[in-house]
Amino acid sequence: MDNTKAILVVPGTMEIKPARVPMPNEDEVLIKVEYVGICGSDVHGFESGPFIPPSDPNQEIGLGHECSGTVVGLGAKVKKFKIGDRVNIEPGVPCGKCRFCLEGKYNICPDVDFMATQPNYRGALTNYLTHPESFTYKLPDNMSMMEGALVEPAAVGMHAAAKAEVTPGKKIVILGAGCIGLMTLQACKTMGATEIVVVDVLEKRLELAKKLGAMEVINGIEEDTVARCKEVLGSLGADIVFETAGSQVTARQTPLLVMRGGKIMIVGTIPGETPIDFLKINREVVIQTVFRYANDYPTTIQAISKGGFDVKSMVTHIYNYKDVQKAFEESVNCKKDIIKSVIKMKK
Template sequence: MKNTVAILEKPGKMVIKETQMPTPKDDEVLIEVKYVGICGSDVHGFEHGPYIPPKDPNQVIGLGHECSGIIKKIGKNVRKFKVGQRVCIEPGVPCYTCEFCLSGHYNICPNVDFMATQPNYRGALTNYLTHPEAMTFHLPENMSLIEGALVEPAAVGIHAAKMAGDLLGKSVVILGAGCIGLMTLQACKLKGAAKIVMIDILDNRLNKAIELGATATLKGNDPQLTEKVKSIVGEYGADVVLETAGSIFTAEKALEVVKRRGKILIVGSIAGGVPVEFLKINREVTIQTVFRYANDFPATIDSIANGDFDVDSIADRFFNYQDTQKAFEFSVNNKKELIKGVIKVAD
């Protein structure tokens, strides 16, 4: 077996190079990668370099962390898996010993080794990778490998809705109708939200939001946006507002459309400072950041397998592994034609 890896040679340039075949440790599995989703953080990394630059300027940087594949080898202590089984992976490997891991919140482990970022910057865009058994998950027979690669972003939406608390009968506004916004939409529906308003500037995303069950959609550049939101959810605003676009504009807009005693959840990664006019929200509004997921993969897989969560239709553009450079260029330059890109590494 030969192994290659797609690496970020410099911002704007991905190259595929030969690399060593990894050997699984005693508690690891060797996976032949089949599909890798292109995350917004990957696109940012392609354009500008990683959100958290490596300390070593010679650090090899890989991209991709949403992946599925087939087990090819198992370590001697592995019990859950056999060669040939289809799996997806949770890309963060926590330390399991800090106070956050021990309390069940391993997603905020300060020592986590998360794919395509610090400390090792290893990406999923490779033919073969090793991963701990504990962070590897079976795919049910009725789930495709494409769906398996999209468990990771779906888990972000599931976790965000869980962090929002009780949503039964509540009004929800989601700012950003990209992949994460659409996953969050579905998760809020599963939790019983009565009204869900999706906001974005791209028609293809808003059309998909309606397909997936949004109550209404609004254009983010509408000068009457705040008034129109309140005409749908009520004069005081929404019970819950989720920011999933990762922009200062949407974070500021969240302050305008949230109800008194409502809750704002910041799901997107926002670069730069967000000015907060506290007089606008000095009505017992809660602002909560949301970071990845914790213990959410099993429920996410079940929701997809049961048909309660549609990830398949969100993936609307596929690229071959050898065209990784073109895949990222397309993701940067054709956002009006793209909701979610997926790279097929192997048949």
């Protein structure tokens, strides 16, 4: 078996290099990668370098963490899988020993080894990779490999909706209709919510939000977001407001949209400081941040498999592995046109 890996040589330049085929440890599987999704964090890494730069300037930087593939090798103690199984992976491997792991909140483990970042900066853009059996999941027969790769961002939406305790009857506003906003929309739908308003500034995204089940969509440039949301949902506002755009502008709108006793869920990564007028939310409003996911893969896989969670419609661009440089360049330069890009690893 021949292997290669795509490496970020310098910001703005990816290069495919030869690599050895890794040997699985006794509790790991060897996976032949088939699809890799391009995440916003990958695009940031391509443009500017990793969020957390490595301490060693000679450290190779791999990108990609949303992936699926086929099991082609087994460690000596692997029991759940066999050669030929179609799988995807949960890309963060926690320590399993700290307080947070033992409480089941392994997504906030301070020593997590998350792909394409510290400590190993190991990316999924490679022909073969190894991964622990315990963080590898078998795909249902009716789920495509591309859908399998998109379980990772879908799980972010499922985790956010679960943390917000979405139930039927809840009134919801989602600020941002990028990939994570649309995943959050669909997660809320799977949990029974129907009164969902989605806000964005790009019509292409709003059209897809409507197709995926939003009750109403609002263009934040053309309309007064707060006034329009309250016109649709009622003067009290929303039970739950999800900020998924990662923008200070939308973050500042959240206190104006949430009702008394409601919840503000910060899903996006918001840079800098965002002033909050606490007088506007001092009626038992909860503000909560959300980080990745924990114990959400099985539920997410099931939701996609049953057809209630449409990740395929979100894929606007598919690239071949050999065109990885083009894939990232267009992810930077064509952000208005791209909702979700994936890279097909197999010829």
